[in-house]
Amino acid sequence: MACSTDNMFLIGLFMSGVLACFGQRHLITTMPEKLDVLSGSCVQIPCAFDVPQDCSTFNSTIITSGVWIKESPYFGGRLNIVIFNSSKTYNTYQGKITGNMSWKDCTTVFFNVTSSYTNICFFRIESRPFNATDPEKSVHIVVRDLPLRPNITVSGEMKEERPVSFNCSATAPCPKHSPKLTWTLPTLFTPENQLQENSDQTKSVLSMVTFTASHLHHEKNITCTAVYPVGTSNKTAEHSMTLLFSPKNTSASLSPADPVSVGSCVNLTCSSTANPPVTNFTWFQISGGKPTQVASGQTYTINVTVGDGGMYYCEARDDHSIENSMKVPLAIEAWVNSLFGTVHTNQATAEEEPAEDQPE
Structure with missing residues (x-):
């Protein structure tokens, strides 16, 4: 009766281990999803594995074979999908497990890669009585005749x-x-x-x-x-x-540059050197001591009114940065008849100075 009880106890332990593993991955591997390989060279597959503790039939002290299978993780004894077995002398893919299997390192190197090595590969361990494949992790080996560009x-x-x-x-x-x-x-x-x-x-x-x-x-x-x-x-x-460079030597110019009368036409032009050429130009007028955006484009034409007098500058912008031009004055002639005769005044005769960089 005692013997029967012991047998039942062992069966219970075995069944509890099976039930604990049921529905779980018996083997969990870590490897890259894809490797681009050169034909004629070798390929190293970084690989590590782990076995859930509940799957107690695995014994790391027993010699464990590393097996690579192609196309499908469901082995089912199909030897035709086995491409490498570390316990065999001859394999379809010539290689070597360079990792220490006792430390759960399954890093593998395949030599003399050919186009036939292009495949989706899964890792499997065989350590009697424990055999398992990770169905959820694979590496896609893609063999190329020419390397990818750096x-x-x-x-x-x-x-x-x-x-x-x-x-x-x-x-x-x-x-x-x-x-x-x-x-x-x-x-x-x-x-x-x-x-x-x-x-x-x-x-x-x-x-x-x-x-x-x-x-x-x-x-x-x-x-x-x-x-x-x-x-x-x-x-x-x-x-x-x-090589691409930010805007440089940004400058603004007026034509005509001399004081102009109300109703006349003035052209403002912005220029900048950059690679690639700047295509985004913005014009600002200093009004009340603050810059106000007045136009966009490399050129800006003004039909002069009394309020147009003042300082102007342009902003050159590309994908890398911004540079502002020096300020240039637009002077307007004003003729005032008075009891004492004719008086000539010029607006915006301040000296030219660089525009302060404005926040983007």
């Missing part, structure tokens, strides 16, 4: 005589054969390449250059080239961008 980003605002930094990054799916980044710049630099780890544990190479922008760099290109070693040859990809 990515260039700019740190800081592009303004003349101010240092600006350019960062270039390129994916490194095969860290042992990571790409080398080189720059084509308007000035000489020898930047360093750094291998870094991304948030999903994949690798990329980063290079940064910093130089002081000048009007001499107007319309110059900056290029970052990634050179990937593949076998005995190289594969390259590049990314170029044109």
